[in-house]
Amino acid sequence: xxxxxxxxxxxxELTEFVGRRAELALVRQALGTARLVTLTGPGGIxxxxxxxxxxxxxxxxxxxxxxxxxxxxxxxxxxxVPEVARSLxxxxxxxxxxxxxxxxxxxGRQLLLVLDQCEHLADGCAVMADALLRTSxxxxxxxxxxxxxxxxxxxxxxVPPMTVPAEDGPTxxxxxxxxxxxxxxxDRAGAVLPGFTxxxxxxxxxxxxxxxxxxxxxxxxxxxxxxxxxxxxxxxARLDSRFELLSGGSPADAPHHRTLHAALAWxxxxxxxxEQAMWRRVSVFAGSFDLDAAEAVCATGDITAELAVDxxxxxxxxxxxxxxxxxxxxxxxxLDTIGEFGLGKLRAEGSERELRARHRxxxxxxxxxxxxxxxxxAEWIGRLDQEHENLRAALEFCLSEPREVPxxxxxxxxxxxxxxxxxxxxxxxxxxxxxxEKLDKAADVRPxxxxxxxFLALVQGDLPAARALLEAALEAASSAGDVRSxxxxxxxxxxVLYYLGELDQGHVMAENxxxxxxxxxxxxxxxxxxxxxxxIHLCSGESQVAAARFxxxxxxxxxxxxxxxxxxxxxxxxxxxxxxGDPDGAAALVCDSLRSMRVIDDPVGVAECLNALAWxxxxxxxxxxxxxxxxAADAAWAAVPAVLQPALRGYHDAALGAAxxxxxxxECQAALAKGTAMSRADAIALALGESSRxxxxxxxxxxxxxxxxxxxxxxxxxxxxxxxxSNSQIAAELVISARTVETHVQHIMDKLGVSTRAQIAAWSxxxxxxIRGGIREFPDAGPAADRHCQ
Amino acid sequence: xxxxxxxxIVNSRHALNACDPRGVGEETVADETHRRLYLVEHDLRxxxxxxxASVHRALDEAxxxxxxxxxxxxxxxxxxxxxxxxxLCLFEATSPQVVRAVNDMAQFPLxxxxxxxxxxxxxxxxxxxxxxxx
Numbered sequence: 049x050x051x052x053x054x055x056x057x058x059x060x061e062l063t064e065f066v067g068r069r070a071e072l073a074l075v076r077q078a079l080g081t082a083r084l085v086t087l088t089g090p091g092g093i094x095x096x097x098x099x100x101x102x103x104x105x106x107x108x109x110x111x112x113x114x115x116x117x118x119x120x121x122x123x124x125x126x127x128x129v130p131e132v133a134r135s136l137x138x139x140x141x142x143x144x145x146x147x148x149x150x151x152x153x154x155x156g157r158q159l160l161l162v163l164d165q166c167e168h169l170a171d172g173c174a175v176m177a178d179a180l181l182r183t184s185x186x187x188x189x190x191x192x193x194x195x196x197x198x199x200x201x202x203x204x205x206x207v208p209p210m211t212v213p214a215e216d217g218p219t220x221x222x223x224x225x226x227x228x229x230x231x232x233x234x235d236r237a238g239a240v241l242p243g244f245t246x247x248x249x250x251x252x253x254x255x256x257x258x259x260x261x262x263x264x265x266x267x268x269x270x271x272x273x274x275x276x277x278x279x280x281x282x283x284x285a286r287l288d289s290r291f292e293l294l295s296g297g298s299p300a301d302a303p304h305h306r307t308l309h310a311a312l313a314w315x316x317x318x319x320x321x322x323e324q325a326m327w328r329r330v331s332v333f334a335g336s337f338d339l340d341a342a343e344a345v346c347a348t349g350d351i352t353a354e355l356a357v358d359x360x361x362x363x364x365x366x367x368x369x370x371x372x373x374x375x376x377x378x379x380x381x382x383l384d385t386i387g388e389f390g391l392g393k394l395r396a397e398g399s400e401r402e403l404r405a406r407h408r409x410x411x412x413x414x415x416x417x418x419x420x421x422x423x424x425x426a427e428w429i430g431r432l433d434q435e436h437e438n439l440r441a442a443l444e445f446c447l448s449e450p451r452e453v454p455x456x457x458x459x460x461x462x463x464x465x466x467x468x469x470x471x472x473x474x475x476x477x478x479x480x481x482x483x484x485e486k487l488d489k490a491a492d493v494r495p496x497x498x499x500x501x502x503f504l505a506l507v508q509g510d511l512p513a514a515r516a517l518l519e520a521a522l523e524a525a526s527s528a529g530d531v532r533s534x535x536x537x538x539x540x541x542x543x544v545l546y547y548l549g550e551l552d553q554g555h556v557m558a559e560n561x562x563x564x565x566x567x568x569x570x571x572x573x574x575x576x577x578x579x580x581x582x583x584i585h586l587c588s589g590e591s592q593v594a595a596a597r598f599x600x601x602x603x604x605x606x607x608x609x610x611x612x613x614x615x616x617x618x619x620x621x622x623x624x625x626x627x628x629g630d631p632d633g634a635a636a637l638v639c640d641s642l643r644s645m646r647v648i649d650d651p652v653g654v655a656e657c658l659n660a661l662a663w664x665x666x667x668x669x670x671x672x673x674x675x676x677x678x679x680a681a682d683a684a685w686a687a688v689p690a691v692l693q694p695a696l697r698g699y700h701d702a703a704l705g706a707a708x709x710x711x712x713x714x715e716c717q718a719a720l721a722k723g724t725a726m727s728r729a730d731a732i733a734l735a736l737g738e739s740s741r742x743x744x745x746x747x748x749x750x751x752x753x754x755x756x757x758x759x760x761x762x763x764x765x766x767x768x769x770x771x772x773x774s775n776s777q778i779a780a781e782l783v784i785s786a787r788t789v790e791t792h793v794q795h796i797m798d799k800l801g802v803s804t805r806a807q808i809a810a811w812s813x814x815x816x817x818x819i820r821g822g823i824r825e826f827p828d829a830g831p832a833a834d835r836h837c838q
Numbered sequence: 839x840x841x842x843x844x845x846x847i848v849n850s851r852h853a854l855n856a857c858d859p860r861g862v863g864e865e866t867v868a869d870e871t872h873r874r875l876y877l878v879e880h881d882l883r884x885x886x887x888x889x890x891a892s893v894h895r896a897l898d899e900a901x902x903x904x905x906x907x908x909x910x911x912x913x914x915x916x917x918x919x920x921x922x923x924x925x926l927c928l929f930e931a932t933s934p935q936v937v938r939a940v941n942d943m944a945q946f947p948l949x950x951x952x953x954x955x956x957x958x959x960x961x962x963x964x965x966x967x968x969x970x971x972x
Contacts, residue, residue, distance in 0.1 A: 126947035
């Protein structure tokens with residue numbers, strides 16, 4: 049496929065994967081015979097790490113990569129397929145059955161999907177997995193769930209606790225390290241206490257801790273981080289004295305669940321009061337969050353913004369929070385089990401509502417502040433994407449209480465361009481439908497909610513729903529005297545009527561909307577209406593009028609810094625100019641438009657421009673270029689996924705026919721295939737006549753694909769990671785602390801754009817050899833890493 | 839008043855009548871006597887035969903699982919219009935929420951659930967007349 053999507057995406061893990069050889073072998077064996085393998089077990093048992101490790105180990109069998117869909121924060125089973133599509137980098141543009149749309153994208157692709165944390169939506173996950181597996185023959189799935197999904201053909205691997213030495217078992221360090229839980233403790237201990245080794249003095253205590261914690265990996269990790277202030281013997285003594293009380297729980301609870309809960313309570317009890325409060329408060333975040341959000345949401349009462357930063361740092365050090373391995377600004381997340389525990393405490397304290405309101409306020413402000421049309425649009429989309437789970441959680445909070453519904457409507461409406469242009473149409477429509485159902489009939493925000501919902505339905509091609517919503521919006525806005533909403537509803541309704549064949553009425557409504565937007569000095573609305581009117585004229589064969597309207601829009605957009613509409617207006621003006629017989633002028637305009645589309649990172653706009661340039665090339669008798677661009681445009685549409693508007697299909701077909709006639713069949717096919725195989729960046733470069741892929745814009749709006757150079761120290765660490773050394777072993781080798789090694793590993797992952805230690809090893813193996821001081825050095829990390837990442 | 843039981847073929851313009859005017863979602867699941875019929879229309883354009891089969895399987899499976907959770911719901915009938923690629927799915931359930939949950943589970947997040955009444959046409963139906971025509 050000619051997209052720039054990486055072939056796979058797994059979450060980065062900064063800590064060593066320990067043990068689990070038998071389970072990995074079981075999963076590998078199961079994947080050989082079954083298309084759905086479910087790893088089951090209680091929280092904290094290590095299902096996710098095992099699934100990710102198994103998926104990484106199996107990657108060579110999947111030419112289209114191994115992909116992780118994290119479902120833990122999703123609460124709506126109807127959005128499972130859109131969420132999986134999002135994890136695969138696909139947009140949700142169509143109103144078709146989502147399973148079919150996704151299986152079309154997966155057709156012929158050898159892909160392994162990891163569905164993580166299915167338990168809370170188990171039935172939905174089961175129905176989805178069954179449907180996807182039936183419609184995508186080359187797909188295989190590893191799911192993690194506390195319970196079996198119950199899908200035909202599913203093979204289950206129950207993940208046991210890690211092995212622990214028996215009470216009367218071995219005592220020598222060498223023998224103890226044969227047990228997984230002891231090895232895990234020792235590895236994590238090395239990270240918090242540089243130079244920690246298991247020896248005759250501490251072996252028995254470590255073994256006792258692992259035994260007391262039933263070999264549950266999360267519990268062992270939480271205990272190991274306490275070595276900063278306690279010896280293994282002290283940890284064991286405190287566990288023994290508190291566990292009886294803490295693990296008392298309900299007799300109905302599974303023993304491992306009781307042990308884990310007790311370990312969490314023990315960990316919680318060892319924190320300062322401020323740290324405990326911070327754990328409770330950060331539990332309202334979904335997915336991950338950054339420091340700004342932590343300060344804004346959690347700094348209340350005794351916790352100041354400054355203290356909040358220190359507390360986050362403290363919780364990271366105690367493994368309550370995990371710092372993500374992503375690039376740029378640091379982000380933090382809670383393991384699901386740890387978050388559930390914190391939320392339980394927050395509820396018990398009676399503060400959940402207050403924190404959720406603060407959380408919603410922060411994300412509502414973010415949505416209101418976003419730049420949806422300007423040059424920083426791509427940067428904003430990236431930011432909103434990172435916060436998608438939090439935005440969703442904020443909306444869920446608004447839906448949970450009648451008095452918060454209007455605030456939810458404001459938030460959902462502020463996200464209208466995010467829902468639309470970044471492929472979350474179904475989620476946006478569903479959210480607005482749920483809010484509208486609960487919203488007071490006379491609420492001020494109702495007209496806006498209705499037209500935004502109608503707009504999203506229109507973009508998704510659901511014209512009957514769009515018409516009903518927009519007519520309701522018009523009625524509600526007229527009753528309320530809401531001129532702005534009357535204008536937007538009229539504009540969209542005009543478009544709907546045009547598509548339904550009521551051309552004159554559609555045109556009248558759009559012109560009326562333009563007048564109202566102009567009167568109310570709403571320049572975004574004006575640009576929107578001008579684009580729509582231009583498009584209606586373009587499709588009606590009235591190129592002269594279309595050119596005038598698009599030209600007017602382009603000038604307005606340029607004047608107001610609206611890069612989005614500048615791009616689309618120039619594209620429309622270009623097509624009209626081409627139809628009026630000026631291919632050279634048209635080509636220059638499309639190139640201008642394409643440059644804008646690249647800046648705002650709009651995949652649909654890029655596909656539109658590639659198509660237009662292909663038509664112009666065909667008219668100029670440049671058959672090979674025309675066909676190559678058509679192939680690239682087809683790939684660009686498929687990568688969204690979306691299709692060219694039917695009204696423009698005639699131009700495409702005519703250009704394809706003309707170019708195909710000019711060349712032998714084999715050359716036609718070769719040119720189309722060449723275009724189809726191009727990455728989007730290469731297709732843009734070809735279209736713009738650039739010799740090679742351009743450098744990313746200086747404002748950093750394009751996703752970073754090329755890693756930076758590794759420092760010498762990072763190169764050293766990468767080589768040792770490739771040798772299979774743990775962080776503590778690397779620390780000993782390089783005489784630095786394990787924490788420093790962890791930081792280096794994080795930087796290496798950031799720079800290489802990889803997410804696992806095994807990927808660092810794979811990258812390392814592909815580097816030219818150069819020896820410095822007994823350690824292999826990489827002459828240039830950049831290009832080689834780039835090749836690997838692709 | 840049309841009969842509610844048994845559920846019959848409804849492929850007739852006389853059979854599916856207007857929405858229940860009493861409003862929806864007022865009954866409790868436990869109230870057996872208030873089970874009602876709900877219609878959901880699915881636009882299945884652009885789906886391959888295998889995908890079409892999967893739609894039906896997904897709905898069947900979702901109903902089975904929803905019923906397994908204790909909800910009272912039955913997938914009564916589906917009527918497929920091949921030329922238009924539209925499918926009318928008739929459910930019997932205690933509330934529209936249960937029907938919505940099933941469609942959510944089957945990944946139809948925007949399904950519109952409409953309460954309907956069903957009746958069996960009498961012996962003077964159009965089909966009977968046609969059969970008698972030489």
